[in-house]
Amino acid sequence: MAGQVSSVRSEEFYRTLVENAAEGMLTINPDSEIVYANPAIEDILGYAPEELVGSPKMKIIPERLQPVHAAALDSYVETGERNIDWDGVELPALHKDGHEVPTLISFREHEHDGEQYFTGIIRDITERKHHEEQLHDQKSRLTEFSDILTHDIRNPLSVARGYTELAQENHDIPELEQVADSLERIDSLIEDVAALTKEGQVIGETETVDVEACATEAWRNVRTGTAELDIRTDLGEIEADESRLHGVFENLFRNAIEHAGGEVTIHVGRLSADRGLYVEDTGPGIPEAIQDDIFEYGYSTEKDGTGYGLSIVRQIVNGHGWEISVTKSDAGGARFEITGIEFI
Numbered sequence: 001m002a003g004q005v006s007s008v009r010s011e012e013f014y015r016t017l018v019e020n021a022a023e024g025m026l027t028i029n030p031d032s033e034i035v036y037a038n039p040a041i042e043d044i045l046g047y048a049p050e051e052l053v054g055s056p057k058m059k060i061i062p063e064r065l066q067p068v069h070a071a072a073l074d075s076y077v078e079t080g081e082r083n084i085d086w087d088g089v090e091l092p093a094l095h096k097d098g099h100e101v102p103t104l105i106s107f108r109e110h111e112h113d114g115e116q117y118f119t120g121i122i123r124d125i126t127e128r129k130h131h132e133e134q135l136h137d138q139k140s141r142l143t144e145f146s147d148i149l150t151h152d153i154r155n156p157l158s159v160a161r162g163y164t165e166l167a168q169e170n171h172d173i174p175e176l177e178q179v180a181d182s183l184e185r186i187d188s189l190i191e192d193v194a195a196l197t198k199e200g201q202v203i204g205e206t207e208t209v210d211v212e213a214c215a216t217e218a219w220r221n222v223r224t225g226t227a228e229l230d231i232r233t234d235l236g237e238i239e240a241d242e243s244r245l246h247g248v249f250e251n252l253f254r255n256a257i258e259h260a261g262g263e264v265t266i267h268v269g270r271l272s273a274d275r276g277l278y279v280e281d282t283g284p285g286i287p288e289a290i291q292d293d294i295f296e297y298g299y300s301t302e303k304d305g306t307g308y309g310l311s312i313v314r315q316i317v318n319g320h321g322w323e324i325s326v327t328k329s330d331a332g333g334a335r336f337e338i339t340g341i342e343f344i
Contacts, residue, residue: 024122046096203319211235218249225262232269256281280335
């Protein structure tokens with residue numbers, strides 16, 4: 001008797017859970033007839049449960065997809081082979097008023113009283129899809145903006161720099177140096193913003209990269225003045241997108257020179273126990289109070305800084321599946337540590 005009461009209570013308990021679930025639930029038999037629908041279905045598709053029970057599942061399937069759905073179920077019943085991801089697949093469902101609702105559906109198969117049934121757990125992902133579309137539009141605008149920067153702005157900038165250099169050769173005018181510096185500043189800003197839009201894309205194909213050769217090449221791409229680069233250890237080889245790794249080193253080098261001055265020495269080495277790489281400098285270091293902020297877009301402690309360089313670095317590092325942090329070196333300078341790297 002006690003066992004029967006426990007069983008009844010258990011059934012009531014689970015029924016209550018299903019009836020109050022936020023996700024919609026639909027159960028069909030092998031003939032694609034809907035035998036159960038929970039109340040949440042009405043919030044998602046507009047149908048009250050009693051309007052669906054006894055109807056074919058095609059009632060909620062867009063007409064263009066009905067042959068595919070029918071063939072998929074028939075194939076599974078006959079062969080037992082799944083041709084979609086049962087743990088979650090995005091499929092449009094047909095709302096009662098006729099519009100399509102983007103949904104994420106996971107499927108489960110079960111038996112009851114010797115009969116075979118299939119239950120779909122349905123989640124409305126309209127808001128998520130809308131957000132994805134916004135991100136896609138934003139990415140398109142950023143790409144367009146990047147093209148404008150790299151082409152339409154750089155062309156007249158190149159002309160201006162050429163005439164400035166010519167004027168400096170023929171005239172001793174101190175103000176021309178300030179003009180040249182300003183043009184150089186514009187060029188750096190273009191590089192940072194253009195890189196920011198591109199680094200938002202997925203990391204490209206990876207290959208075996210000689211880290212020392214990559215760092216040395218990156219050093220040549222930065223205006224280093226009297227600064228020095230010190231490769232302290234054999235940096236070895238890693239699997240990486242070489243172009244993106246160049247960007248990491250270039251931005252870290254540029255950041256050190258901008259904040260620590262032209263006399264700075266920058267050391268590059270491997271972390272102990274092959275945990276990753278470090279780039280540190282002999283400058284004044286980064287105050288602990290702002291160490292969590294420096295990787296944010298637009299954050300800069302310099303009046304003329306763009307605040308993009310280190311955010312780009314973090315984006316590239318994370319894109320490889322690594323992590324980056326900043327601390328103080330033993331000499332008091334800034335020390336960036338990149339962990340999670342596997343050496344070959």
